[in-house]
Amino acid sequence: xxxxxxxxxxxxxxxxxxxxxxxxxxxxxxxxxxxxxxxxxxxxxxxxxxxxxxxxxxxxxxxxxxxxxxxxxxxxxxxxxxxxxxxxxxxxxxxxxxxxxxxxxxxxxxxxxxxxxxxxxxxxxxxxxxxxxxxxxxxxxxxxxxxxxxxxxxxxxxxxxxxxxxxxxxxxxxxxxxxxxxxxxxxxxxxxxxxxxxxxxxxxxxxxxxxxxxxxxxxxxxxxxxxxxxxxxxxxxxxxxxxxxxxxxxxxxxxxxxxxxxxxxxxxxxxxxxxxxxxxxxxxxxxxxxxxxxxxxxxxxxxxxxxxxxxxxxxxxxxxxxxxxxxxxxxxxxxxxxxxxxxxxxxxxxxxxxxxxxxxxxxxxxxxxxxxxxxxxxxxxxxxxxxxxxxxxxxxxxxxxxxxxxxxxxxxxxxxxxxxxxxxxxxxxxxxxxxxxxxxxxxxxxxxxxxxxxxxxxxxxxxxxxxxxxxxxxxxxxxxxxxxxxxxxxxxxxxxxxxxxxxxxxxxxxxxxxxxxxxxxxxxxxxxxxxxxxxxxxxxxxxxxxxxxxxxxxxxxxxxxxxxxxxxxxxxxxxxxxxxxxxxxxxxxxxxxxxxxxxxxxxxxxxxxxxxxxxxxxxxxxxxxxxxxxxxxxxxxxxxxxxxxxxxxxxxxxxxxxxxxxx
Amino acid sequence: xxxxxxxxxxxxxxxxxxxxxxxxxxxxxxxxxxxxxxxxxxxxxxxxxxxxxxxxxxxxxxxxxxxxxxxxxxxxxxxxxxxxxxxxxxxxxxxxxxxxxxxxxxxxxxxxxxxxxxxxxxxxxxxxxxxxxxxxxxxxxxxxxxxxxxx
Amino acid sequence: xxxxxxxxxxxxxxxxxxxxxxxxxxxxxxxxxxxxxxxxxxxxxxxxxxxxxxxxxxxxxxxxxxxxxxxxxxxxxxxxxxxxxxxxxxxxxxxxxxxx
Numbered sequence: 001x002x003x004x005x006x007x008x009x010x011x012x013x014x015x016x017x018x019x020x021x022x023x024x025x026x027x028x029x030x031x032x033x034x035x036x037x038x039x040x041x042x043x044x045x046x047x048x049x050x051x052x053x054x055x056x057x058x059x060x061x062x063x064x065x066x067x068x069x070x071x072x073x074x075x076x077x078x079x080x081x082x083x084x085x086x087x088x089x090x091x092x093x094x095x096x097x098x099x100x101x102x103x104x105x106x107x108x109x110x111x112x113x114x115x116x117x118x119x120x121x122x123x124x125x126x127x128x129x130x131x132x133x134x135x136x137x138x139x140x141x142x143x144x145x146x147x148x149x150x151x152x153x154x155x156x157x158x159x160x161x162x163x164x165x166x167x168x169x170x171x172x173x174x175x176x177x178x179x180x181x182x183x184x185x186x187x188x189x190x191x192x193x194x195x196x197x198x199x200x201x202x203x204x205x206x207x208x209x210x211x212x213x214x215x216x217x218x219x220x221x222x223x224x225x226x227x228x229x230x231x232x233x234x235x236x237x238x239x240x241x242x243x244x245x246x247x248x249x250x251x252x253x254x255x256x257x258x259x260x261x262x263x264x265x266x267x268x269x270x271x272x273x274x275x276x277x278x279x280x281x282x283x284x285x286x287x288x289x290x291x292x293x294x295x296x297x298x299x300x301x302x303x304x305x306x307x308x309x310x311x312x313x314x315x316x317x318x319x320x321x322x323x324x325x326x327x328x329x330x331x332x333x334x335x336x337x338x339x340x341x342x343x344x345x346x347x348x349x350x351x352x353x354x355x356x357x358x359x360x361x362x363x364x365x366x367x368x369x370x371x372x373x374x375x376x377x378x379x380x381x382x383x384x385x386x387x388x389x390x391x392x393x394x395x396x397x398x399x400x401x402x403x404x405x406x407x408x409x410x411x412x413x414x415x416x417x418x419x420x421x422x423x424x425x426x427x428x429x430x431x432x433x434x435x436x437x438x439x440x441x442x443x444x445x446x447x448x449x450x451x452x453x454x455x456x457x458x459x460x461x462x463x464x465x466x467x468x469x470x471x472x473x474x475x476x477x478x479x480x481x482x483x484x485x486x487x488x489x490x491x492x493x494x495x496x497x498x499x500x501x502x503x504x505x506x507x508x509x510x511x512x513x514x515x516x517x518x519x520x521x522x523x524x525x526x527x528x529x530x531x532x533x534x535x536x537x538x539x540x541x542x543x544x545x546x547x548x549x550x551x552x553x554x555x556x557x558x559x560x561x562x563x564x565x566x567x568x569x570x571x572x573x574x575x576x577x578x579x580x581x582x583x584x585x586x587x588x589x590x591x592x593x594x595x596x597x598x599x600x601x602x603x604x605x606x607x608x609x610x611x612x613x614x615x616x617x618x619x620x621x622x623x624x625x626x627x628x629x630x631x632x633x634x635x636x637x638x639x640x641x642x643x644x645x646x647x648x649x650x651x652x653x654x655x656x657x658x659x660x661x662x663x
Numbered sequence: 664x665x666x667x668x669x670x671x672x673x674x675x676x677x678x679x680x681x682x683x684x685x686x687x688x689x690x691x692x693x694x695x696x697x698x699x700x701x702x703x704x705x706x707x708x709x710x711x712x713x714x715x716x717x718x719x720x721x722x723x724x725x726x727x728x729x730x731x732x733x734x735x736x737x738x739x740x741x742x743x744x745x746x747x748x749x750x751x752x753x754x755x756x757x758x759x760x761x762x763x764x765x766x767x768x769x770x771x772x773x774x775x776x777x778x779x780x781x782x783x784x785x786x787x788x789x790x791x792x793x794x795x796x797x798x799x800x801x802x803x804x805x806x807x808x809x810x811x812x813x814x
Numbered sequence: 815x816x817x818x819x820x821x822x823x824x825x826x827x828x829x830x831x832x833x834x835x836x837x838x839x840x841x842x843x844x845x846x847x848x849x850x851x852x853x854x855x856x857x858x859x860x861x862x863x864x865x866x867x868x869x870x871x872x873x874x875x876x877x878x879x880x881x882x883x884x885x886x887x888x889x890x891x892x893x894x895x896x897x898x899x900x901x902x903x904x905x906x907x908x909x910x911x912x913x914x
Contacts, residue, residue: 036835
């Protein structure tokens with residue numbers, strides 16, 4: 001079995017190399033039949049990788065511990081539901097997933113661009129096949145899932161942190177995002193190679209970027225929710241390198257999604273957009289690499305893990321290739337127009353880009369800081385949460401402000417009288433919100449008040465955009481409010497989808513700032529009958545309860561919760577001991593109130609005599625973080641949803657005269 | 664593509680100079696913020712092994728790495744817990760006093776990372792900073808943070 | 815042994831599938847010839863035209879929602895109209911689908 005799996009991967013690698021060469025031949029115009037052949041090779045890769053997947057999963061599900069990877073990540077007592085999670089519980093398994101997604105995405109991208117970008121196909125195949133070849137090479141040589149050993153009687157089990165429903169969807173979502181960013185990169189490089197710098201490829205890559213960006217965002221949100229409810233230290237983001245790995249490409253892709261609008265409308269920022277696409281993909285490779293190698297623990301660890309050099313090579317190839325191709329095609333990338341005024345929408349997009357890229361750079365700096373310091377000095381240094389928080393606040397607040405300013409400013413230039421009219425209500429709302437927060441005693445945290453009033457400013461701006469647009473439709477087309485609003489959104493999906501995502505960001509900011517700036521905390525050692533107060537809630541420790549699960553035993557502290565004398569039932573924070581894995585995990589207890597605040601309880605320890613150490617938080621409005629996710633998903637879906645009018649218009653542009661191949 | 668100029672050739676308008684200036688200013692202020700913060704905010708701390716930490720870092724905030732060899736007391740104890748950290752080379756040891764959350768994977772023999780200061784022969788840890796490094800029997804960290812206790 | 819046979823079979827299928835387009839007679843289904851200079855030029859012109867038309871539409875919305883004042887609106891509309899007209903004039907001057 002393992003032999004067939006390994007053989008399938010080797011065959012797939014050979015096919016990928018062949019497809020790259022075939023794409024090159026076809027692109028150079030030597031023989032168009034090579035194109036069809038190379039495309040078939042991509043289908044072959046998908047089929048072979050699926051065979052490898054099937055064998056790998058079969059080994060997991062049948063407890064075939066002669067597969068080293070299977071023995072290292074599963075055990076006989078592992079619940080069936082988590083066997084899938086074991087797929088991405090190992091380095092080899094997650095690379096296999098990467099390649100599978102890439103193979104499927106490559107074929108999808110080829111299909112989607114067949115008509116209007118036929119000329120790009122050979123180059124697209126070449127780039128995608130090269131990326132595929134790299135990851136297949138990793139799977140064949142340093143990280144094979146099909147290494148065998150003398151089978152032990154049982155495996156060591158899966159890391160308990162991964163034995164969680166979130167881990168069934170969070171890593172695949174991130175991978176869909178990471179891999180998705182390969183497609184815009186391939187499209188951009190193919191366009192450069194073919195010398196096609198009209199905006200057709202941009203439109204195609206915009207949608208792919210949006211989808212990948214959406215998956216990354218969902219993946220991060222799920223990861224945060226998992227960290228919040230399962231890891232159990234009371235926060236949702238730890239600025240861990242692995243989390244930052246997903247954040248960096250997401251930030252750069254966010255910048256691209258904004259600046260692409262400037263290129264589409266004004267033919268500016270062409271080189272900049274190429275940089276962003278290449279940067280986002282390079283960071284996605286870097287992210288995959290971070291998650292999979294121990295590089296950050298030390299330079300020495302990096303040198304000793306053989307997989308490190310492969311990734312350095314890949315990063316250099318991506319960045320060098322993009323740089324070289326852009327330089328070669330520089331004459332085609334001249335800007336058609338210039339920015340005329342500082343007070344214009346394109347200028348706000350530009351500043352938004354600078355801030356986003358600046359933030360991504362700050363995060364990158366924090367991530368590689370230990371390596372840099374170790375390389376120049378003898379002592380490794382590290383940065384921690386305050387470093388990241390400083391940059392999130394100093395770069396994030398202006399970004400938030402721009403989110404409210406942008407929609408109010410017209411393209412090209414805006415006049416002062418218009419600005420005064422547009423800004424009157426949003427500004428008032430912002431100031432009032434700040435004043436109200438201070439009046440209600442929330443002035444204890446200045447970032448809290450600042451974020452609160454900026455959020456109010458942006459919210460009013462966005463809502464007024466909906467109202468103004470609907471009002472205009474009403475007066476022009478004579479529709480009623482509801483119809484006007486729905487048509488407004490339906491006819492301008494990207495714009496209003498974007499606004500909905502912005503509303504999600506506002507909710508997220510309120511949730512994040514509110515829950516950390518205005519949190520109350522209490523902890524104490526409780527004997528049975530003793531109680532602890534946090535906010536208006538009183539927790540009374542009653543008893544310890546022991547239960548047994550499939551592969552763990554659990555000890556829970558039963559706490560009766562009352563608020564203002566009213567009983568709110570019991571909560572059971574617990575500690576779980578995994579038998580086979582020989583580790584314990586904290587199971588926090590969370591009670592969500594109607595206003596979105598959480599009572600969050602951690603069982604820190606159980607003393608021999610039966611007393612328990614309890615830590616409790618009350619976090620107001622934290623529920624908005626997760627509500628934000630729904631806005632995010634809704635907005636992204638609205639933007640990604642195919643716009644038939646746009647598609648028709650673009651297709652018409654490219655078919656007004658017969659293009660090569662049809663002529 | 665390049666031979667298609669905008670229908671009306673545009674001379675650089677005065678506004679364009681302002682835009683260029685503003686972009687330069689924004690970039691400069693971003694870089695400036697960055698440089699000033701990283702240079703002066705004391706935002707980083709050294710990551711040291713037990714042997715390194717005991718020489719010349721007295722009273723300074725550091726991040727300590729090592730393996731747990733002996734642990735007494737309990738997280739549930741108001742007085743906190745004490746444990747001994749040892750170098751990987753097993754040459755130097757250091758006693759640590761700690762209070763706060765203990766990660767799931769903590770136990771004797773595990774490699775950990777912890778923040779604090781070393782003074783008078785004892786490493787006094789900052790509460791809630793104990794993080795276990797990934798145990799080698801699992802593969803590397805899975806796709807997301809398995810860190811607990813930080814932040 | 816069985817594994818080797820299975821692998822060989824898979825390899826055979828793959829090789830046949832990949833080689834098939836190379837041995838079968840050429841077909842014209844795939845668009846491969848690069849664009850001619852004339853086509854490129856016209857594509858750019860059509861793009862310029864579409865951009866100007868889209869900008870006009872958006873200007874109208876911006877004006878209706880009071881994002882820009884009447885004066886600016888009039889000036890910008892005139893500018894984009896001129897651009898669209900110029901692009902269309904040049905497109906008409908070209909004789910599609912003449913090779914450039």
